[in-house]
Amino acid sequence: MLEPSHNDELPVIPGKRYFTIGEVSELCAVKPHVLRYWEQEFPQLKPVKRRGNRRYYQRQDVLTIRQIRSLLYDQGFTIGGARQQMSGETAQQDATHFNQLVSQMIAELETLLDVLKK
Numbered sequence: 001m002l003e004p005s006h007n008d009e010l011p012v013i014p015g016k017r018y019f020t021i022g023e024v025s026e027l028c029a030v031k032p033h034v035l036r037y038w039e040q041e042f043p044q045l046k047p048v049k050r051r052g053n054r055r056y057y058q059r060q061d062v063l064t065i066r067q068i069r070s071l072l073y074d075q076g077f078t079i080g081g082a083r084q085q086m087s088g089e090t091a092q093q094d095a096t097h098f099n100q101l102v103s104q105m106i107a108e109l110e111t112l113l114d115v116l117k118k
Helices: 021-028 032-041 059-074 079-117
Strands: 048-050 054-056
Touching: 021 032, 021 059, 032 059, 059 079
Parallel strands: none
Antiparallel strands: 048 054
């Protein structure tokens, strides 16, 4: 069986809440031992562990794995480079969210100032 090299060739993620490691392995075209290794290397990847230490991945985990797979297999990043890329995107999202909060707070304070002036 040939492994697809691009994420758009991967199967559609079913509308389930939790996925086993075997299901995620098929959905992302990555072997289970690789998924367990990536859990150690990427802090963003934290599947829920239940009875008997069994892993249950959520939809967001599957999307994160596909992103990691793309960085490593398609874009040629090393593990360290992919980790840095992933944390950089998280930091960028946090900065954008922070800027939105500050803008909203400024708008609210200006409205409050207008009310106090009256």
